[in-house]
Each structure stands twice: as structure tokens, then as C-alpha cells.
Amino acid sequence: MPEAAVIRKPRVLSRVFSAVRLPVGDPFAVVGLVIYALFIVTALSAPLIAPYDPTEILYTENYDLASDLLPGEEGHVLGTTSLGRDIFSQIVWGARSALLVGLTAAFMVAFIGSIVGLLSGYFGGWVDALLMRLADVAFGIPFLPFVIVISAFSEPSIWNTVIAMALVLWRDTGRVIRSQVLSLRSRGYVEAARVSGSSDLKIILRHITPNILPLSFLYGSIAIGWAILTEASISFLGFGDPDAISWGFMLQDAFNSQALARQAYHWFIPPGLAIILVVSAGFFISRGYENLLFPKLGR
Amino acid sequence: MSKFKSFLIRTLQLALVLWAVVTILFLMFRLMPGNPLAAYIDPTFTAEQQEALIRQFGLDQPLWRQYFTYLANLLQGELGYSFRYRTPVADRIWLLLPNTLILTFSSLIVAYAFGILAGAWLAWRRGTRTEAAALPVVLATRAMPEFWLGMVLLAIFSFSLGWFPAGGTRSAGTSYDSLWALYTSSNFLSHLFLPMMTLAIYSQGLPLLLMRSNMLDVMKEDFITMAKIKGLSPFAVVIRHGARNALLPVMTSFAISVGYQLQGNVVVESVFSWPGLGRELVNAVAASDYPLAQGAFLMIAVVVIAMNLLADLLYSILDPRISHA
Amino acid sequence: MTTLLSVKDLSIAYKVGSNDVVAVSNSGFDVPKGTIVGLVGESGCGKTTMARALTRVIADNARIAGGEIAFDGQDLAALPEAKMNALRWRDISFIPQSAMNSLDPVYRVEYQIMEVLRDRGGMTRRAARARAAELFEMVGIDKGRLRDFPHQFSGGMRQRAAIALALALNPKLVVADEPVTALDVIIQRQILDQLRTLQRELGLSVIMVTHDISVVAYTCDRTVVMYAGKVVEDCDTATLLNRPLHPYTMGLKNAFPDLKSAGSGVLTPIAGSPPDLADPPDGCRFAARCPFAAELCRSTEPAPLEVEKGHIVACHRASEAAQLRLEASKPQTWEAMA
Ligand SMILES: Nc1ncnc2c1ncn2[C@@H]1O[C@H](COP(=O)(O)OP(=O)(O)OP(=O)(O)O)[C@@H](O)[C@H]1O
């Protein structure tokens, strides 16, 4: 057995690495990856890119409020809001909120879902029964209303919104990981490891986790899009973090400031496009990733 | 008989899920910050009103007794009084439910009709430039925030072109003899059009992608090859045998979509001031009208769970391999 | 005896990537009217490809690369699609290997039989229903089961239903692709008996595709042996079994139990596997596995010749066949190749 352990170490590592292999063979996924790279760079270097503080109320050279400027006027690429804030800067800073929400939610969803799936699939019995009934309940909870109520009743912050999302969204990941664990368990080598006296923890860490990581990644990457869309809805409805400039908040601001009636397309089109771009990039990547994990001929 | 039994088990399971959701709802609203009485009692209620509510919901009792009172009240359809409307929550919800259901079902019917046809068509055009151009567009519609799509349609077709009204279910000052007269009036339908299209555009992606990939799978089946060897017409091959089989899972997804759609309604109803359950929930939460928020949430949850059950039922009816096991 | 079908020099290629896999190459055989002709060979030798080519419903990546399919005075390989489609099922029907997958799961069996009767046979609903019942009686299924869905049938019943379906329009030729392979031996026999009886009664011509030489021995009047996309031997079944001329046929005989006396005798498989059809060897395709391969065999391809009346074989050493048969009956001959 010690020999086997020595041999297996590098294999565990390489399996983990193969889990994070990027789907570079798929043209869709490559486009998605490029968009993501741009998105992440924008989010990280927001202060460098954005010409103004996104919350700062700006004035023109003649000390008038710089409100409702059209794109290009007074050097504002996308114009300004009714309160005189720079729309382009808000878009740039909005990337930061979106990245934060997307990544944390994806991490939590993948993490909770994987743990639940692992415990449920590996131990079976009452643990499995309990966790899967919990998953049933999570499927019975109306997602958006739940997040709205939690966000509204707790301190308004991005974290509460993210936690509310994770409390429901782990369900899909949990079920998929569980069935993967079940099929892994039925393979010989897990049984062999158990007979030879390996502890449960060891078997889970060494034999099972490396094999389910790709799925956790896949479901995490799908959750990114959901999280960004949901956060936008929450902010749009006015239950978001008032201190964070997010794309959803911009849309709420525009909607409440009669931007539609005033045909201020330059105000509410860009945040929507930004969301579409990032979320569909996520879809493209997860599709490519899925094809990588489950190659389906002729698809 | 065993089919009936498994359906019964599923019903029971979902009843348990409903009970769990109800309990979560109870805890969510009782554990929120502030006065526990706040879930049912607004400070502006008269002393007698407050008394009556405290008695009805056992608000002076310990939490566990309140819980049972709450369950008992729920079973009788008793949801408390809305703070804002000063009317029973149940009345308010029954008033709004039809609007939400009409919006949901009309948009899903449009979405499924389009999605199924377009999905089958894209499967047929597999590997062409049309397909290559269409797929990313479809994926992008799934990536759209629904409320944003609503805003764009509103700005163009209502504010700019003036083709459709901006919100509500009917023009101010109009009245109808019956609900039926209202729902069939051109006034109502023109109000319905934009929110319906918003939800339909967002929802068509699921049936479309599902239909397309099912169609691609089914067209590789032996019975399709056999249909060709039989010399059947292309219609018989593609529609009677191909689409009919590919449609099965798409039809089941309809029920699931109703549940999802109901949640999406929350934002779209808000954009179009559509007096439905979702908008009511948002307004109630924003105005701290807790009984109403709780009631709206519960109603949405009931429909979501009922639709999960319906999906199972549909599947077992539509698939002869299950219905004639 | 008149010839119903005469396949000449047929080649069928699958496009795989930028390669052509020639699954059937320059092969042919005849089907005399009113007989059952067996098409036998190992898995992957091109039997299904050949059989499906007769219906001209072939895979998307397949094409008829040459040759002629003379059927009833027409060349099916060159027939316009509309004419070909008019002929499908009315003149040539097909019994697939897996009736489970080839019946549509969402329609009742009756509907699927009536569908061809009405759509292809121009019958009224009433006439079609009566005919469906008649067909079920012919193949020995209780007509009460017509209203069942395919999954409610047993494997044997499904295969019978597939036969009923194939006979629906009184075709001239029935192509059966491994019609009993998926079934157990007892059911196999019942269904083959049934098929044989029906064939005699109706005067049908049948092509029976199988990899199982005992099925051929049990049912077929003539037998065509294929190896790696080529017909290597073609004659009446009795002669083929008693005096085979091709070493591959001799080997095949050793490799299968007798359907009539299941289980007796030692089986000796032919060692090795068929060549890659994307890049077939020069010379005889069987040379790598043939215990009698000579120098000539590896360099020059043997041409099919009618060495005796009605007995075609493609082997350089066919003239020594009597000697080779003696050798081939010894298991060591084949074991030495392993
Ligand atoms: N669609 C296809 N694309 C590429 N190659 C194919 C295709 N179908 C069949 N082939 C190849 O053509 C050859 C002949 O296949 P075919 O199905 O005709 O064999 P078979 O004799 O019917 O075998 P089996 O007994 O397994 O049914 C095989 O090598 C197979 O791999």
C-alpha cells in the first residue's frame, strides 16, 4: 500500500490539473475566455480605467450640474446620469461588483454542492436521505422571491445576497455530484481501498475528490452567470447594496429617473449589454467545458 | 396500480416539501430584525384590530405555539391582514393571481411554440451557417436580464413608437362588466403584449435548445432509419416520428418552466407595473407589508411545487413506456 | 430459375475524416426468385452496408462508389430518388436486427403497421386494420396484442412484429439483417422456422444477413460469404457446408455450433482480426489469417471465379480445396495461426 500511495500522488495532482483544463479547442469557449479575461482585467484595474469616481456628482466647467449629458459631451464617453455621474465609470466599476458576486457565489455553490454530494453519495443511508430531502426543499423554494426577502430583511449588502443565492442554488450541484460519487463508489478501486483499510477521509480525498472536481468546476461556472443575473435583479428592485455600484443598480437608477421615457438609451443599454456579454461568455465557457468533460460525438 | 402508488408517493413527498417551505417562511418572517409582532401587526392598526390579530395568530404565545397556530390558519386559507390595504391577504392574492397566471401561460405558450419549431428547424439545419449564427444569439437571450429586455422593449415600442401602453392591465377610466370581458378586450391584450413578449423572448431558449438537441439524438435512432427504409414521406419521418419523440421531454419541461417563469415574473411585472403576485411581493417587501409579502411568497411557492408535480405527471402520461408499463 | 436481384461489382465507401473506408468493394451476388440467400461473415465485414445499399437508405457519410444493383429489370444504384422511394417497402422490405430500436416507442404496434399499409399501400383505415390483424396471425402473435406498445412485447414478439411489418405490402424481396441474433437459441429456431414457412407459402425471396453460419445452414438455399468487404465464396448452401472451396469458409464452419445440435463439437475460432478497411492489404485480404497463404496470396488479389457450375470462389488455391479441407478440419491447423 505505501508504494501505491507514492505512485498515486502525482496522479492526484495531474487529475486536479486536468480538472482545470481550459476548453481551448472550442471556438465558442475561446471567445468566452477572451471576454472573461477582459472582464477580469477591467474589474481589477477599475480605478485606473475609470476616468471618474462612479458615485461622484460632477459639474461642468461653468459649475452647472453635469446631468443627462449625451455620449461624447464634455468628454463623457457614455454621457452622464440625471444626478451627474459618469456612466462609463459606473460600467467599469460595475464589473468589479459583478466579478465579486459571480465568483463568490460560484465558489459557495460549488463548495456546498460538492460537500453535500460527497457526503450523500459516499455515506448513503440516512445521511443521503436527509440531504436529498433538503435538496427537494431547495427545489421547492422560489429562488428569486427567496433572495429578495432575505436581501430585504437583512442588512443590505452584497454578501447577504450571495449567501441567499448559495442557500438555494447548491441543489443542482449536489444532486449531480452525488450521482457521480455513486458511480465512482461502485468501481472496484474504492472498494479495494476500503477493504485494505483506508479511512473514509483518505478514500474521499484521494480517490473521489479528484474525480468530481471537474463537475464542481462546471457547476460553479454555470452559477457565475446565475449569480450575476440575480444580483442585477435584486439591485434593480432596490434591495441591493446601496454603496456598491453595480450594473443592476445603474438600471434601477435609469428606470427610476425616467430614462426610458426620455429615450436615454446611452444610459440603460450599456449596463444590459455588459451583463449579457459576461453571462453569455460564462455560458460559452461552460458549454465548452461540458463538451470537454462529456464528449458527445457529433454534437 | 403501482403507477398510482408511485404518484401518490411523489405527491406526499412534495406535500412534505411544501410543509418545509412553509416552515422556512415562518422562521424567515419571525426571525427578521425588530418586533416579532411586526409580522402581523402594523403600529397604525387600532387597538381592537391589534387585539384581534394577536388572538387570531397567537402572537402573545411562545414561538412553537405560534407555529402551530400559523399552520392551522394556513390550512384554512387564513393569511392575515395586509398593512397597506387593510384587507385580508387572501383576498388580495386571489385578485392578483389570475393576472400572473395569464402573463405566465401566454408568454410560455408563445415561447414553446416558437422554441419547438425553431429548435426542430435548427436541428435540421445542423452544421450550416444559419445554425452557427443562431446558436450564440439564443444563448445570449438566456443571458439577458429579463427586466432589461423589458426596459428596452418599453423604451422602443411604448415610449418611442407609441404602439403599446407603458404599463398596467388596462387604460385608466375603463371598466368591464366581468373579468372575462376584461381579459378578452383589446385594451387588456395590448397591455399584455409587451410583458408577454419580454418573458417569451427570454423563455424560448430552453425549449429551443432542448428540442434541437433531442431532435439531433432522435434522428440518429434506428426507427428513423426504418421510417426512411419504409419509404415514408419526409413529413412522416421528421415530424410524425422525429419531432413526436423529441417533443416528450420538451413538454415536461413546460411545467418546470411555469415554476421558473413565475419567479422571473417578479422583475418583469415590476417593470411593466403589471398587477401580479410578483410585483405585489416586491412592493410588499419594500413597504414592510409582511403579511402580504408572506402570502405572495407562499402562493408562488405553491405554484412552483404544484408544477413540479405536474411535470412528473405529464411525463408519465405522455411517455407510453411509463404510462403503459 | 429467374434471377430477381443481381448485385454486380458494387462498392460502398464511408467518408471518415479525409479517409475512405471502403466497406464493400467490387462485390456482387445473385438472388434467384423464391429463394433464401444467406449473407454471412464476421462482424464488420460489410454485411449491413451491403444490405442497406439495396434499400439505398445509407449513412450520411456513405456513398455508392460504383457498381450495379439490378433488381427486376432496373438498376437501383442509378435510379432517381423518387422512383427508388416508390419501390421501397412495396418491393423491397427490411427486417432489422433490433426490432426494439426500430419500432417507434411512442406509437402502438398496430399504428406502425397501419402506417405503412395506408401511407405506402394506399389502404383505407379499415382495410389496414384488418390486414394488420391478418399479418399478426401469419407471424403467430395474438392479434389482441396489436394495441400494445413495442416495449410491452417480448424480444421474440418484437422480432415477429418486425417480420409482419416487412410482409405487409407483399414485397418481392425481404432483406433481413441479423433478424434473430439478439434472441436465445430456442426462439431463434422458432422464428427461423416461421420465416422459412412464410417464405415458401408466399414464394418470397429473402436475403438473410447473419454472422452465424449455423443460421445459414438452417435456413438458406444459397449462401454468400463475405470477408473484409469482399465476396469470397458464393454457392448453394449444401455444397458450401460439405465442400467449401475457400479457407475462410472452412474456418467459419469450425467456429460455430450447429443450430440443430446446439452445444456439441469443439469450436475453433479463426485467430486474428480482419484488416483495416481504410487501408486494406495488397493481395488476398484473408492472407494474414489464412493457414494456407502462399507467396502469391500476399502480392496478388485472387479474382472471384466460377470454378464449378453455380459455385464462385476467390482463392488462389481453390483447385487444392479437397486437400485444404482435410487440413482445415484439424484444430491444430488453426491454432497454429494464433
Ligand atoms: N457510418 C459509418 N461510418 C464509417 N464507417 C462505417 C460506418 N458504418 C459502418 N462502417 C464500417 O464499415 C465496415 C462494415 O460495417 P457493417 O456494419 O456493414 O458490418 P457488418 O458486417 O454488418 O458487421 P456486424 O456484424 O457488426 O453488423 C465496418 O468496418 C464499419 O466499421
Ligand code: SF4
Ligand atoms: S488466396 Fe491464399 S490467402 Fe487467400 S484464402 Fe486463398 S489460400 Fe488463403
Ligand SMILES: [Mg+2]
Ligand atoms: Mg451488421
